Every structure is written in structure tokens, then in C-alpha cells.
């Protein structure tokens with residue numbers, strides 16, 4: 001059985017125009033998937049339907065056997081511990097230290113009191129340092145997050161998602177605010193760590209080249225509908241045009257895909 | 261060319277504003293029978309009186325221990341009123357904020373409480389509370405407390421709403437509980453401004469406490485009132501000077517704290 005099934009998913013924020021309609025796809029455990037599409041296509045909305053950060057209007061999202069749309073508050077909390085999320089703007093608490101921000105990823109497993117008192121086990125702390133080490137920012141563990149560069153902050157964001165020990169990580173444009181160099185570091189880390197830990201990964205991206213370089217499979221979204229869903233190398237120029245509604249002249253030269 | 265015209269226009273507006281102000285001043289003094297010129301004429305005389313009577317003499321310095329005692333009492337009460345008000349205001353602030361509030365109804369309730377306690381002056385609160393609690397320090401404390409709750413709640417709502425909500429979203433996505441999010445993301449993020457407002461409130465309350473003390477018969481306000489009514493103007497002078505010094509010291513101290521935390 002697949003890890004995630006999205007069935008006939010429909011969503012509208014104001015009952016007028018549909019942001020998503022008839023979205024269907026399945027994700028197997030261990031896949032690395034990119035979602036691409038023009039601005040406003042509904043990529044962020046789609047990701048947020050998976051962990052129900054926004055409510056699902058039509059259809060269903062089945063994650064790990066659970067119908068996400070019907071969960072009660074407690075079950076939803078449990079579900080969210082299994083789903084890590086990485087954001088374009090990192091969404092850290094800037095005034096707190098790196099290690100504190102990473103440990104925030106454990107709140108879903110704790111009682112309110114344990115969380116508020118900041119009671120973390122030795123294991124959890126070790127795990128946090130292990131992840132920071134892996135992401136190459138362990139020397140900044142006690143620095144305040146607002147003293148780090150964007151790329152470093154995003155790595156803190158990734159560590160926070162990974163310490164949840166999630167089954168899947170949802171990344172909403174994780175490199176949109178970063179320079180090419182930092183972007184490459186982030187994508188490399190995402191790819192290698194999720195592969196190593198066997199975590200499924202869905203990444204919203206603006207850069208088609210990056211999507212093609214890193215992901216096994218690409219889902220193309222246009223005006224809330226899936227217009228492409230296939231292994232990455234099948235994403236031809238014409239199909240990219242369909243997704244973005246652009247027209248590229250048939251150029252004979254093979255476009256050199258600069259890795260970011 | 262264009263710039264000149266703008267400047268000319270600005271000058272014109274300025275003249276109109278000044279004329280209007282003069283007119284309003286004239287009308288209101290006519291309406292209230294207040295003679296500005298007469299008021300101004302008595303100024304020198306008043307100052308002469310102040311400087312000849314309101315002086316700290318050696319004799320009045322003997323009262324210093326009592327005054328200091330009362331001053332400390334007043335300062336401590338102001339701090340107590342502020343800190344306890346802070347706790348309630350934090351709750352109301354979270355409830356009343358648009359970004360992290362839980363329900364519309366609670367939000368309206370919180371903002372209503374805030375505006376009710378803020379829009380009635382502290383002195384009026386003191387008078388109202390005097391009726392039910394009588395002349396004691398509890399009344400003074402409550403008056404300051406109520407006033408502080410109104411002010412702080414309003415300030416905290418703004419601080420919380422202006423702070424970035426992105427970490428809140430991230431913590432929601434990890435499965436954190438509401439209280440965890442408030443305590444571990446919202447409050448830490450807003451802490452410098454929160455502390456800054458608390459310090460401001462303590463300063464304000466020390467100033468207000470004198471006035472409230474005159475009404476409720478407690479603290480330094482009572483001492484002031486006592487000397488004033490017994491025509492001990494040297495004592496009044498000493499009390500005034502000590503209050504001013506205390507307020508300035510507290511202000512310096514809180515400015516220093518602000519610099520460190522911001």
C-alpha cells in the first residue's frame with residue numbers, strides 16, 4: 001500500500017474559485033517528488049492539505065492508512081508528528097538558539113507541560129546534535145538563529161523537521177529565498193538525508209531544472225489541476241510549457257541545465 | 261519651480277493652523293472666563309512663592325527616614341501592581357490578539373475589558389474603589405492594577421499581532437499544542453517588547469501611585485498630603501524632590517535594562 005493517497009482532492013478558500021480540483025496521485029514510501037507549477041497554481045495549498053494545515057473541502061487525503069480529513073484534534077496532532085514541514089522563510093523563532101529551535105520538533109510527542117518546561121530526554125538532545133552535525137551546523141548549536149545565514153537557518157528548519165522522525169517531509173519552496181550556492185547545499189542535504197533515513201519527501205519548487213536534477217518524479221500543477229505526473233526525465237520542454245502556459249520555440253540545441 | 265509652490269503651500273497651511281489655534285485658545289478662554297494675561301501676570305509671583313517656601317531645609321531632612329520608608333513602600337506597591345497585572349494581561353493579550361486568539365467571543369471580551377479599564381483614569385478608579393474597599397493600601401493597589409491591566413493588555417495585543425506568525429505555523433505543523441506554541445514561540449518572540457512595556461508601566465505606576473496615595477491615604481502620597489495639609493511646605497518640598505529623584509533613577513535603570521535586552 002502506498003504511504004500517501006490523494007483522491008479527488010478539491011479546495012477553495014472562498015467558495016468561488018477552486019484552488020485545487022480533482023487532484024489524484026499516490027506516493028510510495030521513499031519517493032522524492034517535486035511539485036512544480038506557476039505562482040498561484042496551488043502548490044502550497046496542496047502541501048498544506050496533506051497535514052491539514054488547511055481544511056480539505058472535497059475528496060480525501062489518506063496518509064499511512066488514516067483519512068486525514070476526518071481526524072479529531074488528538075489524532076491530527078499524532079498525524080502531524082509523522083509529517084515534517086520545511087518552509088521558504090524557515091519559520092524559526094529567531095531569538096531562540098539553534099538547538100532550542102531544533103528541539104521544537106519534539107513538541108508533538110510531549111504533554112503540554114513537558115513541552116512548556118522544556119523537558120527533553122538525553123536521547124532527544126543527542127539526536128538533535130547528531131542531525132546538526134549531519135547538516136554541518138553543529139558549531140552554531142548555541143547561537144541565536146537570527147545570527148545565521150539563510151542557508152544555515154534553512155538547515156535548522158530541516159533538522160527541526162527531521163527530529164520529528166517523520167515518515168514524510170513536506171518542503172514548501174525550501175530554496176526560494178537562497179542563493180544558488182546555498183540552494184545546492186540545501187537540496188543535497190535534503191536528498192541525501194531523506195534517502196539515508198528512508199524518509200519520503202515532497203518538495204515544492206520554482207526551478208524546473210532543480211526538480212529534474214533531484215527528484216525521482218515530478219508532479220506538474222496548473223490552475224489547481226495535475227497536468228503532469230511522471231518520472232523526472234519524461235518532463236520535456238513541451239510538457240513544461242503546458243504546466244507553465246508558456247511557449248518556447250523549438251530550439252535544436254539541448255538546453256544546458258545548470259545545476260544550481 | 262514645483263518645489264517652490266509646494267513650499268508656499270506648506271507655509272500657507274502653517275499660517276492657517278496657527279490662526280486657528282489662536283482662535284480656539286481665545287474662544288475657550290472667553291468661554292471659561294479664564295484670563296490668560298492675568299494668569300501669566302501671576303506667574304512670577306507664584307514662582308517667587310515656590311522658591312521661598314518650597315525649599316528643603318535641614319530641619320525637614322530629619323524626616324527623610326519616614327519619607328524613604330513610604331517611598332519604598334510606594335515603589336514596591338507599584339511594582340507589585342504591575343507584575344500581577346502583567347500576568348492577567350498576558351492572558352488577555354493572547355485572547356484578544358487576532359493572530360493567535362482562539363475565539364472571536366473571547367477576543368471581544370478581552371478587548372472590552374482592556375478598553376474599559378484603560379479609558380477610565382486611574383484616579384477615577386481609585387475613587388470608585390474607595391467606596392467599596394475604604395481607605396487602605398489594597399484600594400491603591402487595585403486602582404493601579406486595574407489601570408495597568410487595561411494598558412498592558414492593549415500593548416500586548418499589538419505586540420503579539422505585529423510579531424511574525426511564521427514560527428506559529430511551523431510549530432502547528434509539528435503537532436505542538438496551543439499552549440506550547442504560545443509559551444515557546446509567541447512569548448519568546450515578543451519578550452523584549454513585553455519587558456519594555458512592563459518597565460514603562462512600572463514608571464507610570466510610580467508616578468500615578470503618588471496621586472492615588474493622596475486619595476487612598478497610603479504610601480508617599482499620604483505623606484505628601486499630610487505635610488501639605490499641615491502647611492509643612494519644607495516637608496512637601498522634600499517629598500517632591502524624593503519622588504522626582506526616585507522616578508528619574510527608575511527611568512535610568514529601566515532604560516539600561518531596555519538597552520541590554522533589545
Ligand SMILES: Nc1ncnc2c1ncn2[C@@H]1O[C@H](COP(=O)(O)OP(=O)(O)OP(=O)(O)O)[C@@H](O)[C@H]1O
Pocket residue numbers: 013014019037038039040041042043044045046
Ligand atoms: N489563506 C488563503 N486565503 C485565501 N486565498 C488563498 C489563501 N492561500 C492561498 N490562496 C489562494 O489560493 C491560490 C493558490 O495559492 P497557493 O499559495 O497554493 O499557490 P502556490 O502554487 O503555492 O503559489 P506560489 O508559487 O506563489 O507560492 C492563490 O490564488 C491564492 O491567492
Ligand SMILES: [Mg+2]
Pocket residue numbers: 043044045172173
Ligand atoms: Mg506557495
